Amino acid sequence: MNYSKQCFYVFAILAVSFLNIQCKSEKKKEVIETNTEIATNQVTIEKSDYGITSEGEKVEKYILKNASGIEIDIITYGGIITALKTPNKDGVSQDIVLGYNSLEEYTNSNPYFGALIGRYGNRIAKGKFKLNGTEYTLATNDGENHLHGGLKGFDKVVWKASEEKNDASASLKLSYLSKDMEEGYPGNLDVTVTYTLDNDNKLNVVYEATTDKTTVVNLTQHSYFNLSGDSSTSILDQELKINADTYIPVNETLIPNGELATVENTPFDFTTMKVIGKDIEADNDQLRKGLGFDHCWVLNEQNTGVRYAATAYDPSSGRVLEIYTDEPGIQFYSGNFLDGTLPSKNGGTYAQRSGFCLETQHYPDSPNQKDFPSTVLEPGKKYESTTSFIFSVKK
């Protein structure tokens, strides 16, 4: 073989192997791309650092995302939902919950934006209750009453986090051990709250707790929604329906007088879809006491497990939020105490009624109200409660 022939063969072999390698790598790329396609149809969960509290505790943020573009950001401080992005009727994704941009703002002053609430969501009169003949005294952090777990409730502690994932959903499991006599409550309370996002646009929240001494428990989630996606607008034009024929009237410190009242022919009738602002300024003693709506509705179909509780709808964006729960009640709070002093996420401030809360729970002051469903948890028993938030759009 002469020199030029040799050169030709070497070149030909090199060219063939090069083409072969190219081909293989194209195939590999294809496989990776197919995998990515599968991956994007799954619900994802991602973790990042969020900050450090003044006590030196590390706080993390988890982002859950599903295939239709719902994104939920949750931090381990207070189990707070810091952002909840859902598409509007034109497919534009916007944040529909009130909150802040930094840990510092959450730790400085937070009217429970997005937070997990415990041990006791809502008020306990004068911060006192009796269990098996022993009187317990809790912190009074709302005038003379105890509210949402006290001075350092579950909204202000750092929770331990773990992730779970399967093909259809992703979960963030948050756990916290509340020590015996913390905020005045008896018993070491082991609490777990699991947030699960699925591809059916459902955020499921499951609360579980056990205790080593008889105690009271009433856990809830305190997100402030503004379904328009623009918290500079009022919630008064948004609509609400609550599956409740009765509600719980309160005294001037928002403690129930023990009675249930019919909603019929009152501003509290949300049995069919009604604009929130329609009756909010009506001449009504209960509205004066609450500065608007800040009451617990007694949900229909009690003791039937998880059932329909409420629907909120924003005609401008088309967003619909449906709530299902196994709790006996739902506190509808129309953001009456927001007063334009707290900074919003987009540079403004949160005005009165720029967000509403729908907090599924047992009734306020149950430990002192003998006719209300019990909130007592005994050792050896398990507290379990489920609430689902379902997001959709109506065109």
Ligand code: GLA
């Ligand atoms: C709850 C209460 C309200 C108010 C808010 C937080 O929803 O019912 O009265 O305290 O929390 O500001």
